[in-house]
Amino acid sequence: xxxxxxxxxxxxxxxxxxxxxxxxxxxxxxxxxxxxxxxxxxxxxxxxxxxxxxxxxxxxxxxxxxxxxxxxxxxxxxxxxxxxxxxxxxxxxxxxxxxxxxxxxxxxxxxxxxxxxxxxxxxxxxxxxxxxxxxxxxxxxxxxxxxxxxxxxxxxxxxxxxxxxxxxxxxxxxxxxxxxxxxxxxxxxxxxxxxxxxxxxxxxxxxxxxxxxxxxxxxxxxxxxxxxxxxxxxxxxxxxxxxxxxxxxxxxxxxxxxxxxxxxxxxxxxxxxxxxxxxxxxxxxxxxxxxxxxxxxxxxxxxxxxxxxxxxxxxxxxxxxxxxxxxxxxxxxxxxxxxxxxxxxxxxxxxxxxxxxxxxxxxxxxxxxxxxxxx
Numbered sequence: 001x002x003x004x005x006x007x008x009x010x011x012x013x014x015x016x017x018x019x020x021x022x023x024x025x026x027x028x029x030x031x032x033x034x035x036x037x038x039x040x041x042x043x044x045x046x047x048x049x050x051x052x053x054x055x056x057x058x059x060x061x062x063x064x065x066x067x068x069x070x071x072x073x074x075x076x077x078x079x080x081x082x083x084x085x086x087x088x089x090x091x092x093x094x095x096x097x098x099x100x101x102x103x104x105x106x107x108x109x110x111x112x113x114x115x116x117x118x119x120x121x122x123x124x125x126x127x128x129x130x131x132x133x134x135x136x137x138x139x140x141x142x143x144x145x146x147x148x149x150x151x152x153x154x155x156x157x158x159x160x161x162x163x164x165x166x167x168x169x170x171x172x173x174x175x176x177x178x179x180x181x182x183x184x185x186x187x188x189x190x191x192x193x194x195x196x197x198x199x200x201x202x203x204x205x206x207x208x209x210x211x212x213x214x215x216x217x218x219x220x221x222x223x224x225x226x227x228x229x230x231x232x233x234x235x236x237x238x239x240x241x242x243x244x245x246x247x248x249x250x251x252x253x254x255x256x257x258x259x260x261x262x263x264x265x266x267x268x269x270x271x272x273x274x275x276x277x278x279x280x281x282x283x284x285x286x287x288x289x290x291x292x293x294x295x296x297x298x299x300x301x302x303x304x305x306x307x308x309x310x311x312x313x314x315x316x317x318x319x320x321x322x323x324x325x326x327x328x329x330x331x332x333x334x335x336x337x338x339x340x341x342x343x344x345x346x347x348x349x350x351x352x353x354x355x356x357x358x359x360x361x362x363x364x365x366x367x368x369x370x371x372x373x374x375x
Contacts, residue, residue, distance in 0.1 A: 039364045039366045040364065041366050042319075045370065046351075046370070047300055047341065047351060052299070055289040056223055056227050056230065056290045056292060058269075058287075059221075060222075060285075060288055062219060063218050064187075064214050068182055068184070070178060072098055074176060076102065078098050078191060078194060078196070079101065081096045081193040082094050084189060085186050085187070087185065088184070089211065091180055094177065095209060096177075100176035100177070103173045106173075107170060107173045110165050114165075120155055128148050128151075131145050178208060182211055182213050184214070189209050190206060190208060190209065191206070214280070214281070216275055218272050220268040221237075224266055231269055231290055231292065236290075239273060239286050240287045241286045242284065243284050249273050252271065253290065255269070257270070298346075299374055300339055300341055300345065300374065301339075303354070304351040313328065317356055318345070318351055318352070323362060324359045324362070326359075327344050352365065
């Protein structure tokens with residue numbers, strides 16, 4: 001009986017030991033399985049030190065380099081209008097003719113009077129010289145000499161008066177013609193051939209045409225009053241125009257306006273772009289980057305940074321001993337593929353660029369790929 005009890009005890013003990021060992025093996029297997037599941041595959045990149053261009057961004061609108069609005073100096077019939085909207089004209093090209101026919105008649109009348117008066121003066125001058133000699137010889141009286149002298153002086157004054165009058169009608173005749181003062185395109189035409197320009201329309205400043213020079217264009221970029229001290233005349237400016245999304249235009253700061261807009265608290269910075277092919281049109285919208293210098297900076301791929309919802313705070317994950325660690329960072333300039341890191345990371349730190357949505361501090365990770373080219 002005693003022997004049977006011992007045997008039963010031994011068998012029970014063996015069963016217990018076997019069960020414990022079996023459970024331990026299962027736990028080890030489960031632990032291995034858990035460990036394997038928590039080792040999250042990730043792609044990474046090293047924090048890189050580089051040189052970044054410091055820039056000020058702004059939005060602007062394209063304007064013509066020069067715009068001239070032409071008015072008539074005279075009233076009268078528009079006899080000829082030699083241009084239409086969109087025409088290209090050169091400096092000195094004929095634009096319009098106003099009241100020329102009447103002015104031409106006035107010009108010719110005064111011209112003929114002046115010619116006749118000058119001929120008359122020349123004849124009287126000869127008579128005066130002849131009478132002077134006759135007076136010296138005692139053939140004629142002094143009164144006759146005085147008479148011819150007076151006549152000569154009167155006609156001389158008439159000639160001088162007609163010369164001034166002729167100059168006036170010449171000017172008035174020239175005012176009948178309007179010429180382009182610049183090279184450019186006819187942007188607007190305000191009148192038509194056959195219309196009559198009255199004194200009242202001149203008082204209302206009704207123009208004939210406007211001409212724009214777009215061989216260059218200018219852009220006014222508003223810059224905040226806080227940043228304007230960084231902007232200098234001659235600095236390079238990169239311009240992206242909405243109509244040409246794949247093209248970058250290059251210009252320079254030509255003028256910094258001397259006052260701050262009271263409403264926007266900004267200062268306009270004028271930029272000049274060359275436009276010899278005329279592809280840039282006034283009225284186009286653009287984005288400008290004023291290059292104000294360079295600086296050393298730490299950068300990471302843009303995919304590495306995450307933003308907390310409803311806040312301006314950023315964070316990323318770095319790897320330490322194959323474990324993810326959440327780090328809060330201060331972000332500076334954000335480029336097309338990178339972000340500048342001002343605080344929170346050091347050079348050569350390894351940042352995670354994938355799978356951040358399932359990561360947290362302490363999670364085991366496995367590096368499957370390292371990105372080398374950030375910018």
